[in-house]
Amino acid sequence: MKLKTMLLAAAALATTALHPLGASADEVKKIGLAVSNLQADYFNQIKIGVEAYAKEKGIEVITVDAKNDSATQVSQVQDLLTQDIDAFIYIPAGAAAAAVPTRLAKEAGIPVVNVDRNADGAPGDTFIATDNATSAYEVCKHIIGLADGKGKMLMIHGQKGTTPEVERTKGCMKAIEENSGVELVAQQWSEQWSQAEGLNIGQNLLQxxxxxxxxxxxxxxxxxxxxxxxxxxxxxxxxxVGGFDGDTTALPILAEGGFDATATQQVRGIGRLAVDSAIKLAAGETLPAEQLLPGFLTTPENAAEFVAEHP
Structure with a gap:
């Protein structure tokens, strides 16, 4: 199935499930968007998706960037809640203190849409993300297949305890457990999910x-x-080497064989779904606790198509 067809099918399913009444944006005039770190392409693409779609609907978005600092994010959200927002889209800056902004918003009677990372013990009114476990399983299964189902593996984790880190670990471990010839010999956690960390951790583990x-x-x-x-x-x-995200900077490198696989996420689609969900919640509707979108296994063989289609 072509990428465009897959994306349209997924979008159609989400729209049918979530918008049966086709509610308007009349109830929502202003949305607060708290992002963990806009230096990361993934989060910046979600921001672009939120802001562009909200603009189409005549909704103002106030965006704050925590630069991966939980304390900064709590302060930013406290300020956001004084600015007469109708709904709150929240990407936690980390596992520490992640529940505080959700609780503050709920105490103020403002609906919360959590994106990418949920707050342990204080979830939003709905949680939107890629199906991280399934997609990580597919990536790890693919690279294990390339290695003929055997070999020693390293795992370089994202930020410890965050929803994507936990779920991606779970998915890859399932693929490892299915292949008795694969041994996970070392793993290490990062803080920023960055290329510099990947290089440093990779060199140390390979040594x-x-x-x-x-x-x-x-x-x-x-x-x-x-x-x-x-x-x-x-x-x-x-x-x-397998990755995850389908970043705009990484996809062309993958297409040239710079690494072996990733899971391409519908980042701007996640942003649009977050806005629609905020509108629904502000109108008093109840949404599913989780809204998980599929990621797409991407390899050098099909990466060019994803590069062309990537928003």
Whole structure:
């Protein structure tokens, strides 16, 4: 099935399930958007999706960027809640203190749409994300297949305890458990999900385990860094590297064979769905606790199509 057809089908299913009455945006004039870190392409694409779609509907968006600092985000959200917002779209800056903004908004009677990361113990009124576990499973299954179902693996995690880190770990571990010839020999957590961290962690782990043939890095930035680490490490064997996100910067590199697989997320689609959900909640409607969208396994063989279709 072509990418455009898959995306349209997924969007149609989401629209049918979530918008049976076709509510308008009349009840919502202003939305607060708290983002964990706009330096990351993934979060910036969600922001673009939210702001562009809200503008189409005549809704003002006030966006704040925590730069990955939980304390900063709590302060920013406290300020947002004084600005007469009708709904709150929230991407936690980390696991620590993630529940505080949700509780503050709910105490103020403002509906909360959590995106990408949920707040443990204080979830939003709905949670929107990619099906991280399933997509990570598909990526790890693919690179394990490339390695003939055997070999030593490294895992470079995202920020510890965040929803995507937990779910992507779960998905990849399922693929490892299904392949008795694969051994997870080392793993390490990052803080920023960044390429610099992927390079640094990758070099350190490869130095300790020079015979690995598989690396799963839980974000494309980490994967690009890990692939670079493989190149500079001087290992002679083929090392298969999987990432996650389908970042606009990473997809062209994947298309050229710079690494081996990723899961492309519908980032701007997530932003649009967040706005629609905020409108629904503000109108008093109840939404599912979770709204998980599919990610698409992307390899050098089909990456060019994703590059062309990526918003």
């Amino acid at each position: 300790a385990h020079p015979d690995v043939t598989l690396i799963f890095a839980q974000a494309d930035g980490l994967a690009l860094g890990a692939a670079q680490a493989v190149k500079v490490s001087g290992v002679s064997q083929r090392v298969y």
